[in-house]
Amino acid sequence: MDSHDFEFSTPGTLEELIELLSDPEKKSLVSDMNVVTLMKLRFATPSSEAGLSSVRGLNEIKEEGGSIRIGPAATHLQIEFSPLLRHRCPLLPETATHAAGTRTHSAGTIGASVSHSDPVSDYPAALLALEAKLHVVGKNSDRIVAARDFLSKAAVVALEPGELLMETTVPVEDSSTGVHYERVFNPGSGFTVVGVAARIRKAGGKITMARVGITGLAARAFRAVNVEQALEGTLGSETDISNAAALVGDGVDAKSDVYGSAEKRRQLARLHTERAICEALRKAA
Ligand SMILES: Cc1cc2nc3c(=O)[nH]c(=O)nc-3n(C[C@H](O)[C@H](O)[C@H](O)COP(=O)(O)OP(=O)(O)OC[C@H]3O[C@@H](n4cnc5c(N)ncnc54)[C@H](O)[C@@H]3O)c2cc1C
Numbered sequence: 121m122d123s124h125d126f127e128f129s130t131p132g133t134l135e136e137l138i139e140l141l142s143d144p145e146k147k148s149l150v151s152d153m154n155v156v157t158l159m160k161l162r163f164a165t166p167s168s169e170a171g172l173s174s175v176r177g178l179n180e181i182k183e184e185g186g187s188i189r190i191g192p193a194a195t196h197l198q199i200e201f202s203p204l205l206r207h208r209c210p211l212l213p214e215t216a217t218h219a220a221g222t223r224t225h226s227a228g229t230i231g232a233s234v235s236h237s238d239p240v241s242d243y244p245a246a247l248l249a250l251e252a253k254l255h256v257v258g259k260n261s262d263r264i265v266a267a268r269d270f271l272s273k274a275a276v277v278a279l280e281p282g283e284l285l286m287e288t289t290v291p292v293e294d295s296s297t298g299v300h301y302e303r304v305f306n307p308g309s310g311f312t313v314v315g316v317a318a319r320i321r322k323a324g325g326k327i328t329m330a331r332v333g334i335t336g337l338a339a340r341a342f343r344a345v346n347v348e349q350a351l352e353g354t355l356g357s358e359t360d361i362s363n364a365a366a367l368v369g370d371g372v373d374a375k376s377d378v379y380g381s382a383e384k385r386r387q388l389a390r391l392h393t394e395r396a397i398c399e400a401l402r403k404a405a
Contacts, residue, residue, distance in 0.1 A: 132175065134178070137172065138257060138258060141284060143282075172192060172229075175193075177191065178191040178192055179191050179193040179195070179229075181198065181202050181204055181205060186291075186292055188208060188289070189287045190230055190288045192229060193229050193231060194229060195225075195229050195230075197216075197225050199230060200217050200225075209291065209293055211246050211249065211301060215245070215317060216242075216243075218305070218315070219233060219242050219243065220310065231284075231288075234254070234285060237271060239335070239341070240313070242301070244333065244335050245315045245316060245334055245335040245341050248331075248341055249299075249317040249333035250291060251267065251331065253288075254267060255286040255287040255289065258282045261280065261283060265278050296321050296323060297321045298320050298400040298404030299318065299319045299403065300396045300397075301396065302315070302395050302399065303315035303316070303335075304392060313388065314388045315392075316334055316393045317334075317335075317396065318393070320401050322356070322401070322405075326355055327351050328352065328353075330352050332347045332368075334393070337369065342372070344393065346371075347367050350363060350364035350367055361398055365394035365397060366390055368390055368393045369389055
């Protein structure tokens with residue numbers, strides 16, 4: 121089905137884009153994957169859309185002051201193959217590998233994926249494990265929001281009308297930190313059922329830091345703090361890992377749908393948490 125007629129603006133500068141977004145009738149449109157599908161189905165009928173890709177530099181990935189800053193228009197493909205990210209923050213490219221099939225992978229952007237806040241999208245698990253910071257701008261706002269606050273509610277992000285997710289900032293990892301993203305996906309939809317991002321730092325033979333982000337198990341992505349606490353200070357033996365991973369579903373209202381029951385999701389989460397931690401630990405120097 122064809123979409124209805126609408127005006128499409130291609131702002132040349134960030135200021136112009138923000139001005140356009142401050143009009144309640146307008147919305148950003150990075151590529152087209154979700155918005156155009158919704159428009160074709162007439163679930164969304166905006167009278168006008170503004171593109172991000174016409175503003176130069178919004179897809180840049182650069183290292184600055186000990187962190188890596190990723191522009192909102194950086195695509196999943198760009199993130200997967202960025203030499204800087206692969207070398208300095210490998211959890212994000214590992215995660216991006218899974219973010220959608222061929223067409224969406226090359227057109228979909230990190231800014232849209234995180235702003236859209238699909239409860240089964242892959243990035244949130246990694247951004248929580250990385251303790252990422254998100255830079256939000258609008259006509260009257262300019263603030264930094266921690267990923268855990270940005271993603272604190274299911275399918276709602278900490279963006280006010282007219283605001284734009286500008287930059288995603290992730291840390292530069294050192295060689296003592298090992299990372300891994302592990303997921304089970306639904307072959308019918310291609311989307312993630314349960315995804316686990318693990319980030320483990322080792323020193324003197326012990327685990328000194330553990331960060332574990334989970335997507336798909338509950339209505340929103342979350343950090344498995346109980347798993348992290350059970351791991352920190354241990355030697356990371358098989359028993360330590362399996363005891364810690366067993367805690368992943370505790371106190372979590374696990375989702376249940378046609379793909380699988382809440383109990384099945386809990387089991388998948390335990391298994392993949394164990395695997396993700398083992399792999400991350402193996403990669404830590
Ligand atoms: C078939 C299919 C399979 C997929 N599988 C997966 C998967 O396995 N894992 C996964 O993680 N994802 C998956 N996705 C999602 C995909 O990764 C896209 O990122 C997602 O669809 C967003 O698409 P887009 O970049 O074209 O955004 P758009 O459709 O252009 O935008 C989505 C929404 O975000 C808003 N928006 C865009 N950019 C910003 C910004 N910077 N600030 C504020 N708001 C913004 C738009 O206004 C719109 O409301 C899949 C998508 C499809 C279609």
